[in-house]
Amino acid sequence: MFPEQELLILWLLRTEGEIGRYRLAKMLGVPQGIARGVLARMKRDRLITVRHRAGTRVSSKGLRELAAQMKREHLELVRRSDQELLGLGSRSVLFHVAERSRQLGQGIEQRDAAVKAGATGAVTFLFDGKTLRFPGVAESLSKRNPAAFEQLKNQLKMKKGDVVLIAFAGTWWDAARGGFAAVRTLA
16 A cells, blocks of 8 residues: 555545445455555554454544645545435535646546546546536536536635546445545656
8 A cells, every 4th residue: 555545544544434345345446454554654644543342443643644635635625425426426526626626637547547546437527617518518517407517516616727537436435435536647
């Protein structure tokens, strides 16, 4: 497990509150031994606290590290969505990435990174200051799906040049894992 996955782990712990080692290993898609080693290192670095037979929580130092890593990745918001967005299903995670539209090609690289990391797929949009657009497509989301555009506009404080990525999968944690991998392609 690499340090960039620390962001995913800290986000999962903040989102869920407390997670046991076995469940965390399943969420990360890694063997329990690897999860145990990563958690031991994160505990040593005081990013998490571990309660015997209760699970792991993110510490206040871990929350500060999560905020710093999200800022480095230009992540304004990462939110588990329990609502269906764009017909992608209710197991999706929404990523709002600030000022990264110049790094965005056609969205294919992000989709591929998400799938490689365990998501079923990812949809990427750029905000042009007025509406969300699919990369390389003239028609805006507000024309294609006005309800979805309004829903996203109400959830996000978008600025010109921002990227919105929605990763989806059979489980929301697989969507999160894929989404974080996709976001790294925008660095």
